[in-house]
Amino acid sequence: MRISKMRYFFPLGLFLGLFLDGTFSNLFSKQMFSTNFSIESRLFVLWLVMCVCLGEVEHSMFWAVCVGFVFDLYYTGIIGPFVMIVPLIVYLTKIMYSFFKPSFIVVLLIYLIDIALLTLLFYWINVMIGFTNSSLTSFISTTLGPTLAYNLAAFVICYFPLQRFIETFSR
Template identity: 70%
Template sequence: MRVSKIRYYYPLGLFIALFLDGTLSNIFAGNFFTANVSIESRLFLLWVVMSVFFAKVEHPFFWAIAVGLTFDLFFTGIIGPFFMLVPFILYLTRVMYSFFTPSFIVVLLIYLIDIALFTLLFYWINVLIGFTSVSLAGFISGTLGPTLAFNLAVFVILYLPIKGLMEMSSR
């Protein structure tokens, strides 16, 4: 029996996407984070969503927990928000997947729903623990909208390469 390459590519790609998110935020900090706008790159969510549709990943919740914990420890220093949110988003994506046939538009809409929900829940957690005092209207116009626009553009660019890689390595 042949072992599928996705077993190795999925965790590697997931962690590369996670650290690429941080690298993009660091390199383009002057453009991503201004007085009025805050753009959050969510490439690791793109990797998770695409894997639900186009790959047969073993133990996806383990990897979701691992990447969430890594994000919490590496970027925020608070264990909890991403540790809980990434597996939750994976679960919701799998539920939504069961109702649709994969296509560019379906995957795009589910990805945008996931980003919106993920970002909104992360905002809500930060409000609860007192890390932010931005109003909901300010958050939607200054963070959620630009984040969705940026990640939409990234999705359009990376959809075919990631889909091809996942389908090829899942065989």
């Protein structure tokens, strides 16, 4: 019985994507954050969605909880929101992908739905606990729209290299 190398690459790529998100946000903070817009990089979700859709990943829920916990500890300081949201994203990705044949457009749409859902749920949690008081329309125009545009560009750039990597090491 042969063990897939994705068993090792999946958590590594997940945490690498998580820390690249923070690095890009820090390096390009003047371009990503202003009074008119705020862009959230979600490369770890890109890795998660592509691995779940295109690869043979073991224990994806466990790693989703782990990366959610690390995200909460490192970026928000509140344990809970991403610990719940990231496994939900994995679960919904598996359900959505089961209805379609693999293709660039299918994975793209699932990724954009996941990003929108993750961003909206995090916004909703922040409204519930009083961390933000911006309106939903303001949030959609200043955060959700630019976030989707940035992550769409990241997806288009990274899809084919990641697809080849995932398919090579999932065998």
